[in-house]
Amino acid sequence: MDALEAINTRRSIRKYTDQPVTDETVAKMLNAAMMAPSAGNQQPWHFVVIRDRKILDEIPTVHPYSSMLASAPLAILVCGDLKLQKNEGYWIQDCSAATQNLLLAAHALGLGAVWLGVFPLGERVVGLTRITELPEHVLPLALIAIGYPAEEKPQPERYDISRIHHDTW
């Protein structure tokens, strides 16, 4: 799929078929995530690939918008390692760029995915840290539900010239 087409047609997909997602496909998505730029090239990310049905079913008890996990074959928790960042706060931006790369790669590979916000909301951060047994220096940023799409969505129109300024505001 063409790069601009992937960017422009990617949508949040919350319904999935039964088709399994191979480890090879997961590796391609994770590679794409790790190709993101990061402050000082610190690459402060970790990824928890969740396929365990028991864990997937427990997540909605700590995340109110994750009911689609019931039909998702897997989810990937994108985490930031505070020990790996040089400048405070940049891990959020680095891991967000990695998350966006992962979403685009999923779409380009024919999968559907949705970004579920976690950090900085306390209940979600604490709950996912417990469920996935993260160490203290690692924070969960975002959870991505992934599967082959069982819904289609049209390309949206989001271009808004009122958000564009020239030289100064």
Add this chain to the structure above:
Amino acid sequence: MDALEAINTRRSIRKYTDQPVTDETVAKMLNAAMMAPSAGNQQPWHFVVIRDRKILDEIPTVHPYSSMLASAPLAILVCGDLKLQKNEGYWIQDCSAATQNLLLAAHALGLGAVWLGVFPLGERVVGLTRITELPEHVLPLALIAIGYPAEEKPQPERYDISRIHHDTW
């Protein structure tokens, strides 16, 4: 350019040719940025397209790593509008996803670009807010220097299985 190829071959480009970047090409990059997902689809972003040579030359007085702007035909300041976010803190992730889309679109269009971190470093935030005359409810997240590339960089190897965990840490 193929989507996965764009993701995997994008690099930070800091040297640019004299070739001008058309408004049409800038619009394609901004459209890509605005196609990013955002929390609650709030799209809390603004973009300041800076072509004014005087402004480009002033930025290095407030941002220590922006000397490449001397040869860049333009830069885009990605900003977050605090009035447009529902959940506190999500604007950073939303605008980071938009920034990553913009970088990928630039690369796919044959341009080179580099993400210069701004937020949350005080001097850079205050300086760029002053120089681009941002209102109080808008914060500069990242500055992207853009131009046709005058340097080539090989595809890096960043895949690191030690960053991948299964089901739990």
